[in-house]
Amino acid sequence: MIGASLGAAAYERAPEISALLAVTNPVGDRRPACLSLRPDAVLVLSGIGISFGGVTALSDVDLEVKSGEIRAVIGPNGAGKSSLINIISGLYHADHGKIAIDGQSFSRVPASRLAQLGVARTFQNLALFGGLSVRDNIASGRVHTRRASFVEHIASLPRARREDAAVAEKVDKTIAFLHLEAVADRLVATLPYGLQKRVELARALVAEPNVLLLDEPMAGMTATEKAEMAGFVRAARDRHGVTIILIEHDIGVVMGLSDRVAVLDYGRKIADGTPTEVRADPAVIRAYIGAAEGENGEGI
Amino acid sequence: MAVQALDAATLPIDWQRLALPAVLIVVGYGLIPAYASSYLVEAILLPFLALSLAAVGLNLLTGYCGQLSLGSSAFMAVGAFAAYNFNLRIGGLPLPATMILAGISAAGIGVVFGLPSLRLRGFYLAVSTLAAQFFVQWALTKFGWFSNYNPSGVISAPHLTVAGFSLDGATGRYLLSVTTVIVLTGLVSRLVNSATGRNFIAVRDNETAARVIGVPVLRTKLLAFAISSFIIGVAGVLWAFTYLRTVEPAGFNLDRSFQILFIIIIGGLASIRGAFLGAAFIVVFPLVLSRLGAFLFGGLFDSGALDMSQRIVLGALIIIFLIAEPNGLSALFDRLKRRIGSRSS
Ligand SMILES: Nc1ncnc2c1ncn2[C@@H]1O[C@H](COP(=O)(O)OP(=O)(O)OP(=O)(O)O)[C@@H](O)[C@H]1O
Numbered sequence: 001m002i003g004a005s006l007g008a009a010a011y012e013r014a015p016e017i018s019a020l021l022a023v024t025n026p027v028g029d030r031r032p033a034c035l036s037l038r039p040d041a042v043l044v045l046s047g048i049g050i051s052f053g054g055v056t057a058l059s060d061v062d063l064e065v066k067s068g069e070i071r072a073v074i075g076p077n078g079a080g081k082s083s084l085i086n087i088i089s090g091l092y093h094a095d096h097g098k099i100a101i102d103g104q105s106f107s108r109v110p111a112s113r114l115a116q117l118g119v120a121r122t123f124q125n126l127a128l129f130g131g132l133s134v135r136d137n138i139a140s141g142r143v144h145t146r147r148a149s150f151v152e153h154i155a156s157l158p159r160a161r162r163e164d165a166a167v168a169e170k171v172d173k174t175i176a177f178l179h180l181e182a183v184a185d186r187l188v189a190t191l192p193y194g195l196q197k198r199v200e201l202a203r204a205l206v207a208e209p210n211v212l213l214l215d216e217p218m219a220g221m222t223a224t225e226k227a228e229m230a231g232f233v234r235a236a237r238d239r240h241g242v243t244i245i246l247i248e249h250d251i252g253v254v255m256g257l258s259d260r261v262a263v264l265d266y267g268r269k270i271a272d273g274t275p276t277e278v279r280a281d282p283a284v285i286r287a288y289i290g291a292a293e294g295e296n297g298e299g300i
Numbered sequence: 301m302a303v304q305a306l307d308a309a310t311l312p313i314d315w316q317r318l319a320l321p322a323v324l325i326v327v328g329y330g331l332i333p334a335y336a337s338s339y340l341v342e343a344i345l346l347p348f349l350a351l352s353l354a355a356v357g358l359n360l361l362t363g364y365c366g367q368l369s370l371g372s373s374a375f376m377a378v379g380a381f382a383a384y385n386f387n388l389r390i391g392g393l394p395l396p397a398t399m400i401l402a403g404i405s406a407a408g409i410g411v412v413f414g415l416p417s418l419r420l421r422g423f424y425l426a427v428s429t430l431a432a433q434f435f436v437q438w439a440l441t442k443f444g445w446f447s448n449y450n451p452s453g454v455i456s457a458p459h460l461t462v463a464g465f466s467l468d469g470a471t472g473r474y475l476l477s478v479t480t481v482i483v484l485t486g487l488v489s490r491l492v493n494s495a496t497g498r499n500f501i502a503v504r505d506n507e508t509a510a511r512v513i514g515v516p517v518l519r520t521k522l523l524a525f526a527i528s529s530f531i532i533g534v535a536g537v538l539w540a541f542t543y544l545r546t547v548e549p550a551g552f553n554l555d556r557s558f559q560i561l562f563i564i565i566i567g568g569l570a571s572i573r574g575a576f577l578g579a580a581f582i583v584v585f586p587l588v589l590s591r592l593g594a595f596l597f598g599g600l601f602d603s604g605a606l607d608m609s610q611r612i613v614l615g616a617l618i619i620i621f622l623i624a625e626p627n628g629l630s631a632l633f634d635r636l637k638r639r640i641g642s643r644s645s
């Protein structure tokens with residue numbers, strides 16, 4: 001849906017582009033002119049580098065993510081995949097480079113405004129609120145839409161009640177979408193691992209983000225659970241037009257799910273393209289054979 | 301028992317939820333004022349109510365929001381001395397207004413000493429809240445103005461009147477105390493079940509995730525410090541005005557802070573009911589212990605032995621609770637209720 005509307009906007013704006021090149025920005029269009037030229041890129045990373053002490057986790061990484069695509073980021077352990085997502089979500093600050101989210105450019109993304117910027121994420125290790133029910137965990141994903149103060153909450157004033165109702169409606173929809181009805185009122189810490197992962201996806205989706213960052217959403221799951229999760233990720237994109245960055249080790253899942261794949265190795269991007277292109281790339285094969293053939297001989 | 305359980309099972313949910321408040325009101329405003337001895341009120345109920353309220357306040361900060369504090373006693377002191385001074389210096393200020401202003405003063409000090417929480421966690425935060433403990437006691441002793449230049453820094457409770465009724469008697473003080481506790485506990489229980497309360501829990505359980513989804517982490521922590529200190533400050537007013545009647549700064553020492561922390565550990569973190577169960581335990585336990593000691597050892601069990609055995613037993617209990625039942629008496633209580641429920645059905 002979001003993707004469709006963005007696409008429509010781009011179509012409408014198309015005749016203006018040549019004008020934009022000649023004239024200064026028209027009043028009311030605050031997007032930088034250069035980004036108007038490729039309005040379908042919702043997320044652009046350029047020249048990203050970060051190191052921790054002596055370890056260079058990422059160096060000079062560029063990544064462009066188009067609206068509505070599922071963009072996989074793969075690579076061996078320690079390649080810098082999580083660091084990349086942490087930089088996009090503002091938890092790490094890059095030493096070099098820029099991040100443009102929906103046309104707004106940052107050298108440091110403000111993590112506390114991430115939700116307002118339309119970005120939601122899940123974590124490689126579960127990061128749920130163990131003391132809250134499934135429903136309340138999911139509801140917390142809409143906290144960025146709330147304005148009522150604690151006094152309004154205590155006194156149940158109209159704005160607080162209105163917000164509660166609005167949140168409850170979105171939460172119910174998300175619970176239905178991810179088939180979590182049966183466990184909605186359970187304490188989240190009492191759920192099995194696979195379901196907790198799903199609740200975390202729900203907490204991110206309920207925010208109705210433009211961009212969704214998923215850091216190994218299927219890690220540690222059984223094959224059935226993985227297939228189910230892959231279905232939800234695809235449905236999130238197909239039905240809601242969410243743009244997705246997906247980190248995943250299971251190559252089968254990645255190839256089946258993603259539109260384009262970027263491959264990281266020792267902090268550098270060594271390949272970028274469609275699953276078929278990447279699969280055939282000699283550099284990728286070398287990186288994966290170096291990293292994985294010893295274990296299962298499967299490579300990529 | 302069986303009949304009761306049957307009744308409870310056939311009643312609609314709403315009645316069950318109303319049953320506890322109804323019982324509390326009948327007992328709290330009917331039976332106790334009518335029948336309780338003044339010993340029961342003065343020695344047990346008044347300290348129980350003040351400590352319960354302080355524990356509710358600390359539980360909001362530590363149990364719900366995850367910010368460990370050892371400054372509770374300081375915030376009680378701020379409440380008590382602020383109330384004394386507001387009452388003294390503003391003629392005709394109604395008692396409820398005095399208590400609210402005292403709470404606001406404690407909230408202000410609480411926010412100041414909560415600022416380190418933006419950077420520090422756990423043990424380090426606890427140590428930094430010790431600063432509140434020492435600073436407040438020092439300031440109250442150092443500047444005579446706070447105690448109206450009483451040579452030993454002691455303040456005495458003023459006459460307590462609300463709407464022309466004198467509340468200086470034991471029953472009056474009890475009614476003031478119980479009403480304050482009920483009102484504030486009611487508000488806190490609404491708060492913890494609201495979106496704000498869920499923000500507290502989110503910050504406690506995973507600060508990073510909370511920040512990324514848009515919980516205003518800094519504001520939430522400071523709010524927890526403010527509301528918690530407000531409540532603990534009012535508890536300090538109750539402690540000074542309804543229970544002890546005269547207090548000095550040294551009365552609000554680190555021991556009291558630990559006592560309140562122990563109450564919420566024993567009662568159950570993040571449980572309002574736990575604050576009351578824990579406070580009841582802490583108040584009644586020394587009395588039981590001294591009776592028991594006197595019964596077993598006669599004259600040998602003097603106040604020194606009582607004090608020491610109390611510390612030993614309490615210390616052991618806290619360790620046992622932390623290991624075996626981190627959710628405290630409140631969780632034990634739930635389990636007991638379930639067991640009785642399943643046996644009678
Ligand atoms: N906060 C940190 N402090 C120090 N070093 C870090 C930190 N975060 C990441 N690193 C280092 O940066 C490198 C990349 O780590 P990162 O977590 O991004 O890898 P990854 O590709 O997500 O690996 P995995 O597949 O194991 O999750 C590693 O060498 C890691 O040790």
Ligand SMILES: [Mg+2]
Nearest residue numbers: 081082083124
């Ligand atoms: Mg990782």
